[in-house]
Amino acid sequence: MKLFYIIRCHKVLFLVLFPVDEVGITTLNRCLDAAKACNVDETCQKLRTEYVSACIQPSARSGPCNRARCNKALRKFFDRVPPDYTHQLLFCPCTDMACAERRRQTIIPACSYEDQDKPNCLAALRICRNDYVCSTITPNYLDNSTSNVGPWCSCSASGNHREQCDDFLEYFHDNICLSDQGSPTGLSNR
Amino acid sequence: ECSDLKPPCPYILPCLHLSVGLSVCLQESSSQTTKGAKSARRKRLKPCSLREVEVTVGELGLGYDSDETLLFRYCSGRCTARRRRNYDIALEHTRRAGLIKKGRRDKVQYSPCCRPIAYEKDISFLDNNSRYHTVQEVLARECGCA
Numbered sequence: 001m002k003l004f005y006i007i008r009c010h011k012v013l014f015l016v017l018f019p020v021d022e023v024g025i026t027t028l029n030r031c032l033d034a035a036k037a038c039n040v041d042e043t044c045q046k047l048r049t050e051y052v053s054a055c056i057q058p059s060a061r062s063g064p065c066n067r068a069r070c071n072k073a074l075r076k077f078f079d080r081v082p083p084d085y086t087h088q089l090l091f092c093p094c095t096d097m098a099c100a101e102r103r104r105q106t107i108i109p110a111c112s113y114e115d116q117d118k119p120n121c122l123a124a125l126r127i128c129r130n131d132y133v134c135s136t137i138t139p140n141y142l143d144n145s146t147s148n149v150g151p152w153c154s155c156s157a158s159g160n161h162r163e164q165c166d167d168f169l170e171y172f173h174d175n176i177c178l179s180d181q182g183s184p185t186g187l188s189n190r
Numbered sequence: 191e192c193s194d195l196k197p198p199c200p201y202i203l204p205c206l207h208l209s210v211g212l213s214v215c216l217q218e219s220s221s222q223t224t225k226g227a228k229s230a231r232r233k234r235l236k237p238c239s240l241r242e243v244e245v246t247v248g249e250l251g252l253g254y255d256s257d258e259t260l261l262f263r264y265c266s267g268r269c270t271a272r273r274r275r276n277y278d279i280a281l282e283h284t285r286r287a288g289l290i291k292k293g294r295r296d297k298v299q300y301s302p303c304c305r306p307i308a309y310e311k312d313i314s315f316l317d318n319n320s321r322y323h324t325v326q327e328v329l330a331r332e333c334g335c336a
Contacts, residue, residue, distance in 0.1 A: 029257075035316065036259035040244075045260070045313065052314035053324045101320050108322065 031092035031102040037085060044085040047077045055108035065111035071135050074112055094147070101144035113140045113152050121153035121165050139172055148173045238267035238304035240333045247315050252325060256317040263310070265333035269302045278302070306330035 038044040051073035059066040078086055090107075094100040107113060112135075119136070128134035137151040150172040155165035242263045247256035282300040284290050290298070310329035316322050 032257055032259075039258060039260040039313075039315070049312050049314040049324065052322050053312060056314075056322050056324065098318075102316060105316060105320050105322070 029094075029096075029099045029102070031089070031094060031099045031106075034085075034088040034092045035102070037088060038081075041085060044081045047073075047081050051077045052108065055111040067111055070108065070111045071133075071138075074107060075133075097144050100141070100147075104141040104144050107138070107140055109140050113138055115152060118152060118154045120157050121151065121155055121168050122158060122161055124151065124153045125168065142173075149175065235268045236266075238265060238269050238333050238335050240264075240330060241266050247317075250328065252328070254315075254317055254323060254325075255319065256315050256323075258315040260313065260315070261329075263329045263331070265304045265306050265330050267304050267333075269304055269335035271301060274301055302335035304333055305336050306332065307334040307336060308332040 038048055051070065054073035055065055055070035057066065058064060090103070092099070092103055094103055121137075124136040127136045137153065139149045139151050142148045142150050150169060153169075155162060155169060158165040240263055242261045244259055245262045247254050247258050247260065250262065278300050281290075281298055285292065285298055285300075308331040309327040310331050312324050312326055313328060314322060314324040
């Protein structure tokens with residue numbers, strides 16, 4: 001009942017302000033559209049299901065989930081599914097929180113991104129350079145209100161390299177390629 | 191009088207007085223047409239096959255609050271009488287002969303019907319509260335007359 005009312009409100013607003021597509025229904029949530037496009041494609045749906053299942057499954061040994069297994073399934077998804085689908089899921093433009101939150105959740109950050117501690121960014125970068133599979137500087141959307149992305153790290157404990165560290169983070173934040181006004185480019189998940 | 195018939199004949203249909211004191215409404219030579227229309231409809235019915243329809247996860251009625259759209263695959267269509275097994279013939283006969291108890295709730299199927307013979311293992315989605323879920327065996331993968 002409540003959802004229907006909300007849709008009616010949006011429908012009126014969007015009919016006035018934005019052009020309507022052929023079907024007569026305006027697109028409210030581009031990230032939801034991306035999920036639909038993925039669900040309707042056999043490969044995308046199957047591999048998305050695989051990584052979601054791997055990342056939400058609680059692990060007896062290692063806390064909320066098996067992070068290595070989750071990351072492996074995520075890599076498989078991004079390797080095998082055509083970029084048309086994966087880019088649409090990762091870089092869908094958003095104008096509201098619901099959309100942005102969905103976008104932020106794409107890689108299941110609670111498992112693949114967040115951690116109890118935040119390492120120093122430069123230290124993480126060093127590890128990444130020496131690791132074939134670099135997951136220490138996986139970027140993700142930082143919140144559900146902007147399109148700022150960043151790795152799970154901080155610049156505290158940078159010593160003399162504080163400026164270098166801040167520059168590194170700045171590279172991710174306010175990235176013009178990801179702004180909701182600009183068109184997205186292919187940003188690797190690694 | 192034909193107007194006394196129960197059920198009453200619509201005034202457009204003629205009625206016939208039978209010698210046993212009953213009156214019947216005559217169907218406008220439509221019994222032939224009805225049968226014809228019915229068999230024409232049966233021929234138009236597609237055979238048992240895998241179909242799909244776009245629905246949201248919420249519309250699946252499984253208790254999830256999610257607006258994600260997916261393709262709900264289901265089985266539908268005609269199972270030809272040809273495919274009746276000896277089992278079906280035997281079941282119908284024993285039931286009609288009263289050898290099998292006939293309860294009101296005890297439904298038996300005398301002929302095969304279109305059902306999935308395999309299901310998709312899992313499907314995952316994000317709900318409207320930003321929680322992911324995986325559900326098992328909700329989509330059909332293959333259909334058969336069983």
